[in-house]
Amino acid sequence: MRREGRAFSVREVQTPIADWLAQTARGRGGVLLITGEPGTGRTSALRQLIQQAQVQGFTVADSWCRGDAAEPPHLPLTALLETLLYELGEQGKPLQEPLDRWMQNPQAWHIPTRLIYPLREIARQRPLLLAMDDTHRAHENLQRTLLNWLVGLRLEPIGLAITATSPLRGALADLQRFLSRAVAAHFGRR
Secondary structure (H helix, E strand, O other): OOOOEEEEEHHHOHHHHHHHHHHHHOOOOEEEEEEEOOOOOHHHHHHHHHHHHHHOOOEEEEEEOOOOOOOOOOHHHHHHHHHHHHHHHHHHHHHHHHHHHHHHOOOOOHHHHHOHHHHHHHHOOOOEEEEEEOHHHOOHHHHHHHHHOHHHHOOOOEEEEEEEEOOOOHHHHHHHHHHHHHHHHHHOOO
């Protein structure tokens, strides 16, 4: 059975991080959803994951969601991808043109859904970790885009690590349900 992702509470995240990164590096990428109440260490767990990924040779990009009215809905994702372009240098060329196209029309949410394709091409050269903090504050369209990336992540060395406060709502609740079903299918119902 395929394992496409796992959902862990902050208290459970220490042990699975290394396993999840190793699986991702072997081309079995997916989503690591770190949830918990405010102040429980979600961001610290994400920072620990980023450090471990860098040590293991991942190219890492991270961003965070402010969620206030002044933040354009696309900003956290564009910041994440621009950071990735910077980190990749010449290797990021496949991502540059589609990202530029989206920036010309940031309301066209179908374009970022397709960005998974150049990300997959890049990740085949070196594993990627895309980390987004406070995703519960993100616009619903951005959350849906990340959810739509799941299919493209699962057979590639791409990890998407996101944090969110619980209880989850909207697309993040859908993501958690999806991950819970994937874990149940992988480990069998108990």
